[in-house]
Amino acid sequence: MTGKEKVRWDSTRKIIDAAEQIFSKKGFEGATTREIADKAGLPKANIHYYFPTKEDLYVQVLKDILAEWINDAEIFDSSDDPEIAFRAYVSRKIQHSFTRPFASKVWAMEVIGGGTVFDVHLKSSLLEWNTKKCRQINKWIEQGKLRKVNAQYLLYAIWAMTQHYADFEYQTRIINNGQSLGIEQSDEIVENIVQLVLRGVII
Template sequence: MSPKKSGTAKEAKPLSRIQEANRKAILDAALDVFAKSGFRGATIDEIAGKAGMSKPNLLYYFKSKRAIYQQVLEQTLSEWLTPFAELDPNGDPVEELRRYITAKLKMSESNPNASKLFANEVIHGAPVISDFLTTSLKALVDEKAKVIRKWVGEGKLAPIDPYHLIFTIWATTQHYADFDVQIRAVIGTQAGKPGFHEQAAQAVLSIILHGIKPR
């Protein structure tokens, strides 16, 4: 589930392998630039330079900076929402939520710029994805809230509000990407040591999962 496509310059025609590689290079470069400078501070020239191509070549694939920005956001949301959408209503609730939380933490570790980009978009009022948030995202969250509420009704989870549980998972898992500077300021070099993210994941899982187990 992702926002309505904004349209790339060659959307209707299948891309060659080289074109696909160039398009990926643009989106990877754009993610870094947008995460660092925001939408307003980023420039087409900077994105093109980081992607290793000329501005005219970049504009062959995307007609504007906004089109690139929206595509990066769409890609991020699609990756984030896939494990959430895959929560199995018939699965074991604790294990289903363990899998989802673990997936979100791994995403924050492997691609922190995507989380920072999304946070910046929302902080600025979500000008590009506001429609998506109030339609597609809301529908998915409502659907999964019903699943969590069913688990609570069956006595498989503690009596918790499903929406606040979802918000807690999002806030906690994305914190390790969005507030990396703050984490490093508080705990120092430990944050950069091997195994830190695994340790953080175990702590987060323990705190959240113990809180939702039936009492």
């Protein structure tokens, strides 16, 4: 990758990173292209060269995030042992809360706000992901590895708890005396969520 290719790649990367931060603070409507441009260190017109509209950019940011989550969830199928699978999945998800804190927030804002963009571009990917995971949990139940729980509600519970540490980072920081929960606490957090889940579902 040289010359123009590299320039294109660098610029889009810079723009998406900046957009992720601004969208995560203000949501789609509240974010301004100027602010995104400033954070990216590029003129506003340049943003519009790579992403014709604000919405195009927003969609790209959301697609990136879902792709990463779907990737995270692959690990769910990595083991036939639900304990290992749950722990691996939660662990990855929590890691990402710390290493890529803005991504999940953009998603959260989009969904909370009613998912206008979501509806058109992301619905089917999410549904597919969800169906697959439910099927896996139900398989474990059939195999007698898990208690007979509602797979969907269990998935929501795991989702909710892991998301919390990313999305509500600000709230947990306030409660933790203004000190961010760092990567050092992540093992503790993971273990806590996993314990709760396992005691709930392992026979």
